[in-house]
Amino acid sequence: MTPEMIRRLAVCACVAVATLIAALLFKPPLPTSPQSDTYGIVLVEPGDLGLPRLPVTATRVLPFAQQFDWPVSMARQYDYSAPVNLPSGQNLGVYVPFLGADARLYVNNVPAGDADLLNFAGPGTGDRRVLVRIPSHYLKGAFNRVDIVVSSDDRHVGMRYFYLGDFDTLQLDANRMDMWRTVVQRTGLACAVLGLLSSVLAIVLRRRIRLHLALAPVSLLTLAYGAISVPPLWIIVGILSSIVGLLIALGLRHRFESKSGGVFDGLLMAALLSTIAAAMLAFGSILPSGAKWLIGVANLGQLPLLAIGLPLLLGSDVMALRRDLAAARSTAAEQTKIAKSAEEALREEIRSRAVAEERQRFVRDMHDGIGGQMQALLMRLRMRKIAIADVESEVAAGLVDLRLVADSLDHVGTDLAQALATFHTRARQQFDAVGIGLIWNQSGDCSRIILDPRAILNVYRILQEALTNCVRHAHANHVTVTIELPPNAGLLAILFEDDGRGFEATAVSHGRGLGNMAQRAARLGAKFDVISVPGMGGSRIELIVPVQSQESSQV
Structure with missing residues (x-):
């Protein structure tokens, strides 16, 4: 036996004895005059x-x-x-x-x-x-x-x-x-109600349900003592049920592991002895001369369990529940912290992938555009098969490509109207540099459109790719950009038209430029069409993006 078990048993014995002595001292006040023979x-x-x-x-x-x-x-x-x-x-x-x-x-x-x-x-x-x-x-x-x-x-x-x-x-x-009867009755009723409330609250809190259910008959029996309308048979059933419940509770007492466990055990033992005394009186097995002290024990011995033991048990349950809630809050906070860290890591991963994609695009643009032009120019210079005028033209075209690549690295912001204004300014500069006239038509208030930053970036990159293709390959004199936002339509229509030489759209549908534009349109959930026939008066690119306005989001 461990020292803790010995201490608990000693406390249990002391509490049980003290409870029974208190019940004996408050025995019925029988007349001081001697009883008749x-x-x-x-x-x-x-x-x-x-x-x-x-x-x-x-x-x-x-x-x-x-x-x-x-x-x-x-x-x-x-x-x-x-x-x-x-x-x-x-x-x-x-x-x-x-x-x-x-x-x-x-x-x-x-x-x-x-x-x-x-x-x-x-x-x-x-x-x-x-x-x-x-x-x-x-x-x-x-x-x-x-x-x-x-x-x-x-x-x-x-x-x-x-x-x-x-x-x-x-x-x-x-x-x-x-x-004496009045005091015992009122005290018993108060203790029974307190015990029942403690058990009900503990059951609601889902704490030690079996223990409280086992002790419920003791509270109900004490209530029945104060209700004279309860049939005697029910009292006997209540006494037997209480004895069984107290025995079960004693078997479950190890569940109350705290410094007050010995006190609760002692109150359980006193209540059990009190209920056994009630059973002895109920079945009339004690002679009249030996019943005086037994009546006090039977009526009062279970009250400390109801008034002290069950509230003590409830208090322990509430403290344990508070500790569990604190642990749950701590765990939830830790999980939230982990989730935030994971979310930040995911955002960082998305940013890293976006940077990697932009780098890859930059490398492709440098390799396919200015890199290829400079390589071809170098070979022709080494072979002495190019005139000075052609060198000047090739270098000028390379500078145009370099400006386009540099412009594509600009931050476009998180507002569609701002992004379109930035593109308008950049496009006019680029087209003016190569002698292409720009006609810009915009209807509707694009500041009312709600798009996330990545969607805005995709729209901007599609327009950039259309501008680059036009400058490099179209040989156009005029370019018309039309931005339409029909009211309550939920769609943004962008048309990019030039009067250049055109191209076979099906033949280049798998190229990097148009392929990148199609991929970005797919991410937007947009409709993307390219209309062009060689020698038939230019090209037409249509982009129709589903959007949401601020007014519709407030409905």
């Missing part, structure tokens, strides 16, 4: 209509000590015959603090009073009592009979205590007993 009391079967009869005429007679052998469903008559000869005017009364069913008191076969219905029916106490003043004229000489006829004893209470004496004194004793 119960050896003179016998049990007989009442006569017809529940009237008392003489014991000598009864077919079944039991001594008082064997009262629990009497069938609980049968009526019974407690017969007390003793010398009762008090001076005239003295108060004589009978007090029976605990009864479990309707009862009537007879003095010398004359009805003297009925049992009072109370608001509490704990183990061994029943829900009725007898407190009756006996008028002096009911007495006859030196020998009198006092009979109490009880309809049944379904609660297994019997008549453990019987007092015959001064009525005023007995009334004070009864008032003290009523106060």
Whole structure:
């Protein structure tokens, strides 16, 4: 056994003993005057209509000590015959603090009073009592009979205590007993409600569900003690269910691993012993002389578990839940951090790929454009097969290509209107340098169009590629660029037309220039068409891009 287990067992034993001692100290306040001689009391079967009869005429007679052998469903008559000869005017009364069913008191076969219905029916106490003043004229000489006829004893209470004496004194004793009942009832109800709320909250929080379900019968049983309308059979079922539930809870006690685990174990053990005491009283197996201390334990021993143990358990569950939530928040924050890092890495990867694509395009443009021109010029110069005028023309064309490549590296921004304005300025400069006239037609407000930066870049690159092809190959005199944005159409139409020599579109459909334009159009989800026939008056490039305006995005 580990030191921790020894410490826990020691705490458990101390708490259990302290709880039971407290219950013993708050035992029922029975009268201080001595109890009447119960050896003179016998049990007989009442006569017809529940009237008392003489014991000598009864077919079944039991001594008082064997009262629990009497069938609980049968009526019974407690017969007390003793010398009762008090001076005239003295108060004589009978007090029976605990009864479990309707009862009537007879003095010398004359009805003297009925049992009072109370608001509490704990183990061994029943829900009725007898407190009756006996008028002096009911007495006859030196020998009198006092009979109490009880309809049944379904609660297994019997008549453990019987007092015959001064009525005023007995009334004070009864008032003290009523106060004890009230305190036990209200305390029990408060503890039961607190225990049930603790269990319900724990079940809602999904913490130790089996343990709280096992302890629920204890709370319900304590509630039933304060409800006099609960049938006795239900009380017995509740007692047995509570014993089973407490045994299960003791088997699950290792789930409560904290510094307060020993305290909770001790409260469980005290509640189990208390419920066992209630079972002993319910089945009437304890003699009247040994029931006084047992009644206190049976009624009070389970209350600390409900008032302290279950809230303590709930508090531990709430603290564990807070730790779990803190751990979950920490994990979520870590996951968010990882996700942000992954997102940033992905963005960096996208940027890297975009840079790589632009580098590859730049290399292709340099190789296919100015590189090829310079290589061809060098070969012709080495072979002395080129005139000075042709050299000047080739160098000028190379400079045009170099400017086009340099312009393609410009940042176009994140606004389509800005990108089109940048292209307009660059295109006019390039066309003016080679003597090509530019006609720019733009209708509609492009600043209302919503496009992500990559889409804007693709539109810009398609226009750049069209400009480059025109300058290099078209031999055009005029170029017309038309930008149309029909209202509420959701489409952006771009037309690029020249009056050059044209080309066979199908023959060059797989070239790098037109191929790059087609790929970029596909990324945009756009329609891309090239219309050109050699010798038929130039070329026409159509790009129709699906877009969204700011007005439509707000609807």
